[in-house]
Amino acid sequence: MTTLVCNCNRTMPLDGAALARALGEPIEVYTALCRREAPAFQRAARAPESTLTVACTQERRLFLELAEATEGVPSPEERPIRFVNIRETGGWSRDAAQVTPKIAALLAAARLPEPDPVPTVRYHSQGRLLIIGPLDATEALADRLGDVWDVTLLALGGAGRQTRGHPVLAGRLTGLTGWLGAFDVQWQEDNPIALDLCTRCNACITACPEGAIGLDYQVDLSRCRAHRDCVRVCEAPGAIDFQREPLAQRATFDAVLDLRPTPAFTQHALPQGYVHLPPTLDAEQRLQRLWGLRDLVGEFEKPKFFRYEQRLCAHGRNEQVGCRACIDVCSASAVRSDVEHNRIVVEPHLCVGCGACTTVCPSGALGYAYPDAAYQGRAIRTLLSAYRAAGGRDAALLLHSQGAGQRLIEDWGRAARLDAAVQGPPARVIPWALWHTASVGLELWLSAIAYGASQVWVLLTDEEAPQYRTALQEQMAVAEAILQGLGYAGEHFRLLSARDARDLAALDAAARVPPAQGVATPATFATQRDKRATLELALDHLIAQAPAPVGAEIALPAAGAPLGTLQIDTAACTLCMACVGACPAGALQDNPTAPQLRFIEKNCVQCGLCVKTCPEHALQRQPRLWLDPQRREARVLHEQPPFHCIRCGKPFGTLKGVETMLARLSAHPMFQGAAVERLKMCGDCRVIDIHTSRDEVRITDL
Known part of the structure; x- marks a missing residue:
């Protein structure tokens, strides 16, 4: 392994010796690695070591071009070069003199192998684009996109050109579903003018006395008074027919450009291949979206x-x-x-x-799946262990997205060099980029605390949907309740919000808070693919290290709690065991040898299926973390004496269940006399009694 560190023209006080001790390899700090010391990079790139890490993202492109131009350097596929940002993440902060442990942590995590590959999802776009909007606007954009796309227009008003350069559809949009390469578009043709027949000669516009026909070549039926002069002048093309029945049309397109003020989709994350371009967008936003649209022709794939x-x-x-x-x-x-x-x-x-x-x-x-929880857990454990090995204390793990979140972190670090009011990311705050901030939750946050983090913060930007913020807040409330109940002092979890550089001062202040109490001895367990297994490992360590638990159980917020018990109304429960069949987690169990309902609290996910399934409404959820080791064992929630067959004495069902059944059927005409007595028999005796009664009837008849 080779790691190249540069202090960026001595603007960062880097301690090469301390980094070498933390990483277990010689570290030489360069001053201008991207300029006059570039030969050092070339030598390292040619070396046979399996991993090359460069502590600079500012000149990433230059280093990659230099590697490509250097003879003997393996291709990126054979040996990728890792790049780590140490400048904006801490090297330029006001407390950069104490930032060595954080840099060691970031460099150690960068050495981790890439996540295991996963199946991919494929998109095939052949270049069929539908533009929806006013005819003049759609035609203008079609001219700009026609070199890449085969464009069709769905006109919604507006004034068209005399020369038709692209196929034009008209009507009322009734449905739009799908994704890149597979959009299903449905519309209703309910206008007297068929645009595929219209020659745009404008004779109908001139002839219409009400001015009901515009340059979109459609009739405004609210203004038309049935003079039908337009039909007369359009006799040759035959494009106008007021007797034409509305026709439902359907077609497929690879991408859709929608110019209407309101998008066709209501969800926060629009489907890939659907671009919304409302009139309210500024020039830069319009350019960005249109430029991205030009790249959506061809074969694409993404991880599943x-x-x-x-x-x-x-x-x-x-x-x-x-x-x-x-x-x-x-x-x-x-x-x-x-x-x-x-x-x-x-x-x-x-x-x-x-x-x-x-x-x-x-x-x-x-x-x-990509990267999975096991990989993320390994990365977090590597970060925190390297930070601690380099002498760091009270680490705060700052999770952010690779897109807008990463840009904010970089702006924050740069602002510390230029703005006296901004101090930059504190030395104890370790930024870690995720594909998306909502992809990590309760079990990994608690694992981070078990690994030795003092706090876990999540940075939200405008990328996140509103429901993500709600979900993360609920998960953090549960995680905080657990730690507070175990006696860990301070605030361990926090959502930080920022949109752009205007929010950096507030972000800077939010990060300058005291550390919270963590574990005395960090955990060493490996996070698992199974979410519940990871959660249990984290809880076990946090409970074992707990400073002072406040009681035998910790009450958890109702929203989002994946742990808890069940309260049962024993007077109402008949032990029908419907809840056992409904439980997906094996938390509710019966006893084959006795009428008992048993419960393993560790397995309960508080989904509520048992509550909804119970015909007697005898169950209620109670979110909590029970600290007793018995939470792992089956305990009896309810039991009843069995009912004994009145004929053979064999136990079957429960006394409560049979009594409830008899009470409910007592007024039914089919369950009177001998029939009601059979309800008190086991299945075998019931069959025997029915056949015996029939035989007696036949003998009497003889």
């Missing part, structure tokens, strides 16, 4: 960001819906309910990889 295990899913059982957290939080409308098959369905082409569904999933049925 999620994995789904139906056996763990708490969404539904027996056509009853319990948990729908993933459906409610998805900002792309990619998750839907399939109650018939007791599952949810995720459309991977709509999924944008935010991971919010996996964060709020209480059972782990939905898991984030």
